[in-house]
Amino acid sequence: MFVSPPPSGIARTPRSVLLLCLACMTLEGYDVIAYGAALPFMLADGSWQLTVAQASLLGTLTPIGMLAGAILVGLLTDLVGRRRLIIASVTVFSAAMLLCALAPGVPLFALGRILVGLGVGGVLPSIAALVYEFSPPRRRNLNTALAFAGVGTGGALAAVVAAVVVPAAGFRAEYLIGGLAALVVLPLAVRYLPESLVFLHATGRHDALRRWTTRLRLDAGVVAPAKASDEPATGAGRLSVLFSRDHAVATVLFCLTTFASLLVLFGLYTWLPQLMRSAGYELGSALTFLIVLNLGTAVGPLFVGRLADRIGSQRAIAGSFLLAVAGIVVLSSPLPIVLLYAAVVLAGVGTVGTQILINVFVASRYPVHVRATAIGTALSVGRLGGILGPLYGGMLLSAQLPTAWLFYAFAAPALLGAVLVTLVPRARRARTANEAAPPNSPEVTAP
16 A cells, blocks of 8 residues: 655644544544444344344454444545545445344344444544544644544544433434434545545646645645655565564554453443443443443544653553553442443543554654555454454353453453553664654653
8 A cells, every 4th residue: 555754744633624523523423333332222122132142242343343344444445535535434434323223123133233334444543543644743642532532522422322312212222313413524524534635646636736726825845755665565565674683562552452451441332321320320320421421432532642642652542551540440439420430431542542642652653654554454454353343242241250240341351451552662773754753742751
């Protein structure tokens, strides 16, 4: 896959990029969380007669689709660019939500959840790359967190719909609302979402490049000319760099860290309402915890992202993992409701916030011509954790363990993630601005 350096002269992020990426990620967050929010109602609905084991398997389908979507993006990004991939991906997962809403039974619903994952898997890396490209070096963590705040915002909206609308309208309303919301966002994205300037430059579309730089009020010279070292390598060549002596240990640790992060994230997103019900809370209260969790994922990562821009991603990721551990462990105890809500916020910051920072950390540690391959490799392995997370939660609930141990079991992989990320070795040498972050950035002088 072609990868070129980001524009070298970006001094500000165009507002349309951040707002539209935030809107797309809000749709994505709603659609991913909708299943966990609606699951208690689906289990209680006698028409499908879902069991906990079947619900666990259904919960794995979206991460499986995400893995396939990420692979597909890697194959298509050179041909169609990021803008078209984002628009196509949002269209796919929104249409899939409508399929889930109208599905007469489990088989078509399962297909819908796979397609939701396929679209989500395509939109995540494309938006991350677009925001990274249009961000000044010292705002990349913060801008990425701003765009990905949509995940928590959409998730909170999904939980609100489940608490307010679904009890009266049925669980299908959860999916119907998510699908129809795209009718607001997609027309705006088609009109205002820009194409990657690097992609336009690399493919010789200079008229489009001038048109977008004019619309965005950017200097036409912001795209750095490609250097010989930036030329794409073959697939085997890129992987050989990832597993070379300089990068092999970091590559393995990034993969394992992402695995732990996504296992906790998808496990909690799928099973938190049921976990809270097992702890003795009514369904309405359990859904409130899901709302608070997602509000934490929307707001918290902004502070963590800002901190990461100051102290470096490695320290911030380790601290974010530990926030998740603390929040999940506290949930195991019967405490005043305010303290429990605070614990849920910590868990939200420590799950989504961690994954946002991991993507930027990986990008900072590899030469530019293998950066996308490095992120894709870590996410591909990590999504196996996302697939395992719902199964892991279902297995724990089926084992009828003491309630406290259910939460400890989710805190354990988060603690493991904190240990793994601290083991990522220092960068062996300072790299040029085109190869990694700029001089004086915390991403260059690894903590």
